[in-house]
Amino acid sequence: MTTTLLAIGTRKGLWLATSEDRGSWSLSAPHFLMTEVPSIGIDTRAGRTRLMIGVRSEHFGPTVVHSDDLGVTWTEPADGAIRFPADTGAAVERIWQLRPDADDRPGVVWAGCEPISVWRSDDGGEHFELCRGLWDHPHRAEWGAGYGGAAAHSVVPGPGGTVHVAMSTGGVYRTRDGGASWQPRNTGISAYFLPGPAPEFGQCVHKIARDAADPRRLYAQNHHGVHRSDDDGDTWTSIADGLPSDFGFVMLADPRRGGRIWVVPLVADGQRIPPDGRLAVHRSDDAGGTWQRLADGLPTDEYNAVLRDAACVDAGDPVGVYVGTRGGEVHASADAGKSFTQVAGHLPDVLCVRAAVLS
């Protein structure tokens, strides 16, 4: 029997949904009720399923907890998983991203945080170490805060020592030495809200994803602009033709099939609603050359946005696609987006979803 786990992080708690067929879902009682859950990582490596949750209390701050029994019990290191070293004079505000690395690097987990920082764990997400190379980057003083805060919101590990991150606002940065040194990689990505030609950095890239077949191919949903890079981020070209809008927050890549990606367009930065009030995902099977609108089963009267981490894919076959709205609805597709069923409704604002197929 195969069970699929869908973890739903909201502004007021975490819900866990499970399904045997990805069509009929069972929803748990809330975990961490009345605390924000902006990040989830599900690590299925090393023969166990570990849930890692970035929790943030308005009163009592952020922390990372984990569970190895699907949420029956939660564990938190006494000394904290993510803590800025004393010499930085900084404090973690929010954990935006928890990302297990590749299968051949079990135990390695990456985190992206606010203030803008990237962290690496070598013990499965129990303790993280600050990537000094990015923290000490000479550009850091010029990085700004997006509306949601100044955060490294996307961490995308690649082969060898390559990791790409995206931050708001700063754009895409890449390391090829495991985090020791970082270079901006934004050529071809616009920053229309800044005067003059597009700068080397300062873009407000909303989400990036790596192609399943070609690790040098990346995709980006920008603050107006949808882009692809075929050279590991060195240059980017627009793949927005065929979409109803080039604005949105989501960028998903199929973990099994190269060239297949999904976005969830919103009208514009000044109108963050689905086009015509009809929620839809748009899928490309040719790396952004053409797009297909997919909305079967999605609400036709929807005026809530889908945030950058409120959409995900699983590793099933066919791949599952999940989207959650700021209106508290979560929809699941078991057929790569062709059709959706509702998993949950009337939840608080959905901040993040992550899914995994458990054997």
Next chain:
Amino acid sequence: MTVRVLLPRMLADCTGGRTSVSLDLIDGATVCAVLDALAAEHPVFDRRVRDETGALRRFVNVYVDGDEVRRLAGLATPVPAGAEVMVVQSVAGG
């Protein structure tokens, strides 16, 4: 000297279920020393009320005999013998 500390019920899972403790401190101890003493036994509690720079979190308040320490000397506020120190979350969020 001995001081009594009242702890927020919301953090009882970080303090072994306790909502009040008595601490023996040296004369002239400060609010920071009170929190340090609590941290030694309840490190998770400490991370809830202070960030890693040692600053009191924005929506956590500490009172010494009814006076909010931000209006006094902050964490350097002295705690007299026999004082009652209250740690309490402010009304925030929703």
